Amino acid sequence: MTLTFDEICIDAHDASALGVWWSKVLGWPHDVDDDGDVVLHAPPGAGPNWLFLAVPDDKVVKNRIHFDFRPDDQQAEVERVVGLGARHVDIGQGDESWVVLADPEGNEFCILAADD
Structure with a gap:
């Protein structure tokens, strides 16, 4: 059995705002998945996607x-x-x-x- 590094999950108080901010910093496209999480799509060879998850705490x-x-x-x-x-x-x-x-x-x- 092997593991593949698929995504980096980042907790955020405001997942939408933080995901959009990092999208601008990195120049990566983003979208919102079916769960309401923000996904930054890494270009080929740039590593895993980033997933921003809403959490209630700072x-x-x-x-x-x-x-x-x-x-x-x-x-x-x-x-x-x-x-x-x-x-x-x-x-x-x-x-x-x-x-x-x-x-x-x-x-x-x-x-x-x-x-x-």
């Missing part, structure tokens, strides 16, 4: 898992994503080459330095 602690993204131009991507509504967060990272941001519901993610 995020209250640091993520136990997060996403790292490597752009062509770190500064430009940080500015673009902050312009879409992300915010800088300090999780104790100090002075590092990556930038820690949070999405509108507070989920942390990193934008790494571009490959040299």
